[in-house]
Amino acid sequence: MKRVYALEEYCVGCRLCEINCTVAHSESKDIIWAFKVEEPRPLPGILVEEVKPISFGLQCRHCDDAECIKSCITGAMHRDERGAVVCNADKCVGCWTCIMACPYGTIKRNEDKGNVVSKCDLCPDLPQPACVSNCPNEALIYVDRG
Amino acid sequence: MLEYVIIGNSAAAVGAIEGIRQRDNTGSITVISEEPYYAYSRPLISYLLAGTADDKKMAYRDVGFYEDNGVSLLLGVKAVSIDTTSKEVILSNGKAVTYDKLLIATGGKPFVPPMKGGDKKGIYTFIKRDDAERLKAVAKPGTKAVVIGGGLIGLKAAEGLVKCGVDVTVVELADRILSTILDEQAAAMVQEVLEGHNINVILNDTVTEVVGDNTVSGVILKNGQSIECDMVITAIGVRPNTDVAANTDISINRGIKVDDHMRANVEDIYAAGDVAEAYDIVYEDQRVTPIWPNAYMQGEVAGRNMAGDDVVFDSGFARNSISFFGLPMITAGIIKPVGNEYEVTSIVQPDKKVYKKAVFKSNRLVGFIRLTDIDRAGILTGLIKEKIDVSPFKDKLLDEDFGFVYMPKSYRKEKLLGVKRK
Numbered sequence: 001m002k003r004v005y006a007l008e009e010y011c012v013g014c015r016l017c018e019i020n021c022t023v024a025h026s027e028s029k030d031i032i033w034a035f036k037v038e039e040p041r042p043l044p045g046i047l048v049e050e051v052k053p054i055s056f057g058l059q060c061r062h063c064d065d066a067e068c069i070k071s072c073i074t075g076a077m078h079r080d081e082r083g084a085v086v087c088n089a090d091k092c093v094g095c096w097t098c099i100m101a102c103p104y105g106t107i108k109r110n111e112d113k114g115n116v117v118s119k120c121d122l123c124p125d126l127p128q129p130a131c132v133s134n135c136p137n138e139a140l141i142y143v144d145r146g
Numbered sequence: 147m148l149e150y151v152i153i154g155n156s157a158a159a160v161g162a163i164e165g166i167r168q169r170d171n172t173g174s175i176t177v178i179s180e181e182p183y184y185a186y187s188r189p190l191i192s193y194l195l196a197g198t199a200d201d202k203k204m205a206y207r208d209v210g211f212y213e214d215n216g217v218s219l220l221l222g223v224k225a226v227s228i229d230t231t232s233k234e235v236i237l238s239n240g241k242a243v244t245y246d247k248l249l250i251a252t253g254g255k256p257f258v259p260p261m262k263g264g265d266k267k268g269i270y271t272f273i274k275r276d277d278a279e280r281l282k283a284v285a286k287p288g289t290k291a292v293v294i295g296g297g298l299i300g301l302k303a304a305e306g307l308v309k310c311g312v313d314v315t316v317v318e319l320a321d322r323i324l325s326t327i328l329d330e331q332a333a334a335m336v337q338e339v340l341e342g343h344n345i346n347v348i349l350n351d352t353v354t355e356v357v358g359d360n361t362v363s364g365v366i367l368k369n370g371q372s373i374e375c376d377m378v379i380t381a382i383g384v385r386p387n388t389d390v391a392a393n394t395d396i397s398i399n400r401g402i403k404v405d406d407h408m409r410a411n412v413e414d415i416y417a418a419g420d421v422a423e424a425y426d427i428v429y430e431d432q433r434v435t436p437i438w439p440n441a442y443m444q445g446e447v448a449g450r451n452m453a454g455d456d457v458v459f460d461s462g463f464a465r466n467s468i469s470f471f472g473l474p475m476i477t478a479g480i481i482k483p484v485g486n487e488y489e490v491t492s493i494v495q496p497d498k499k500v501y502k503k504a505v506f507k508s509n510r511l512v513g514f515i516r517l518t519d520i521d522r523a524g525i526l527t528g529l530i531k532e533k534i535d536v537s538p539f540k541d542k543l544l545d546e547d548f549g550f551v552y553m554p555k556s557y558r559k560e561k562l563l564g565v566k567r568k
Contacts, residue, residue, distance in 0.1 A: 005562070006562060006563075049547075049549040049550060049551040050551065051547075051552065054551055056550075056551070056562070058549075058550065058562065061562075067439075067524075070161070070439060070442045070443050070446065071438065071442070073188075073189045073190070073438045074187045074203065074206065075187070075205070075206045075207050075208075090203075093190065093193060093199065094469075095189065095467055095468070095469070096476065096520060097438070097439065098524075099467065099520060099521065099523055099524055100465055100466070100467040100476045100478070100520075100523055100524055101439060101465075101524050101527060102524035102525075102528075103524055103525060103528025103531070103532075103561075104525065104528075104561070104562075105521070105522030105524050105525040105549060107524070108521070109520075109521070145564050146564075
């Protein structure tokens with residue numbers, strides 16, 4: 001399946017991926033409305049690691065052998081029909097076992113939104129994930145590497 | 147067509163069903179379980195007690211799970227023994243179920259210590275859904291409870307009871323609460339939070355006698371102190387529920403002994419979950435590790451192998467993520483090492499309730515504690531599991547911004563880009 005990969009040689013650490021992820025997961029899909037008005041503001045599913053001069057975006061790897069799915073105590077974390085690893089917020093109780101399990105550290109606590117986890121969903125309603133579309137230096141690519 | 151039989155119906159059983167169906171869509175699967183329920187999330191029984199989880203939340207899989215996977219359910223019936231020669235499981239109703247491949251996934255059972263007055267009404271355990279329902283029926287505001295054991299189960303029961311308005315005292319024999327997952331420093335910080343929520347914690351002591359006529363009216367501690375209460379919850383520990391394998395040629399130590407394929411010593415019999423004693427990659431020894439993720443993963447490995455695959459279970463070690471009154475903690479592996487082959491680093495920020503500790507052995511991470519600041523803790527879990535040489539970034543491991551950026555580029559690329567190291 002297609003996944004997002006970061007090319008650290010091209011990443012400038014601008015964090016536009018994080019911002020556009022938040023916008024893409026907002027109600028309004030509008031950057032100003034999403035940041036200025038919407039409560040709670042969606043957490044970005046991508047995070048940027050940076051120790052100058054190195055930086056890169058990192059989000060859920062949607063692992064074939066996903067530790068988070070196997071570890072989830074409620075069955076909230078699952079694989080959808082696209083093959084993406086997603087969390088059913090109605091089932092999630094915020095035990096954070098997936099945070100303990102994810103070897104990439106890409107699952108976040110969303111305490112504003114009823115204590116459920118927040119993570120990359122590969123933007124199911126978009127042609128490609130918003131972080132990839134909005135990266136100004138093509139440091140994020142969306143490709144099938146098996 | 148193979149006949150798969152699974153005794154038990156929790157995480158390991160569900161893992162096995164999903165494991166079997168990765169390989170074999172035609173074999174029949176029969177699940178035998180004493181509990182009359184579809185698989186539910188056992189750790190959520192404290193939420194059930196506190197009234198924050200309903201049936202829908204408790205369900206571990208969708209309603210159609212068993213039908214979709216072609217599973218026949220024998221619920222509310224107990225598997226009492228196994229005839230390993232005729233390959234049959236004998237049930238409590240006198241019937242027998244034949245198997246080609248058998249998985250024993252019977253979990254654990256509470257260890258209830260013999261104590262004076264231990265036969266009175268009002269003494270509960272806290273392992274199963276029914277336990278939580280029974281407790282909920284009596285946990286009324288203003289009642290008093292004594293919880294024997296300040297481990298994961300005891301404290302989850304205590305938290306649930308407090309949320310029901312019950313006045314709770316926890317009595318723990320060790321010198322600290324949560325002694326299997328926390329060291330002294332972390333335990334003290336968590337205890338403070340529990341006490342802030344009116345849980346009375348008594349350490350270095352235990353209940354020697356339960357008093358009352360027919361029903362519990364109090365307990366007497368080893369130090370002589372009396373505590374009035376309406377209910378007692380025993381949460382001293384859980385033992386592997388190996389009953390069904392007793393008097394068979396299946397080899398049992400503490401749990402059912404299994405190899406790295408989750409096979410018991412008798413052909414075509416496997417064990418997984420809290421009943422199994424499997425290899426622990428941190429302690430480098432056979433151990434019972436009664437945690438949910440291990441149960442699922444062992445079950446899945448067992449299921450795949452039962453269906454003809456050849457996969458090993460290589461991720462066994464203790465790890466827990468749990469919160470009390472909103473204070474989260476994630477701990478894994480060896481958290482309180484004994485011996486000079488270990489190296490320890492830690493950070494304490496008492497005002498923020500932050501505590502972080504890492505335990506190393508020969509430049510490998512073998513354990514950690516993260517209190518409050520639990521974000522990205524899974525990276526550490528991964529380092530333990532993959533036995534990574536952490537020496538290039540050891541000093542960064544507890545930093546707030548620790549991540550792959552501190553790791554060698556070749557390792558980072560392999561992990562993040564799927565590029566294999568040369």
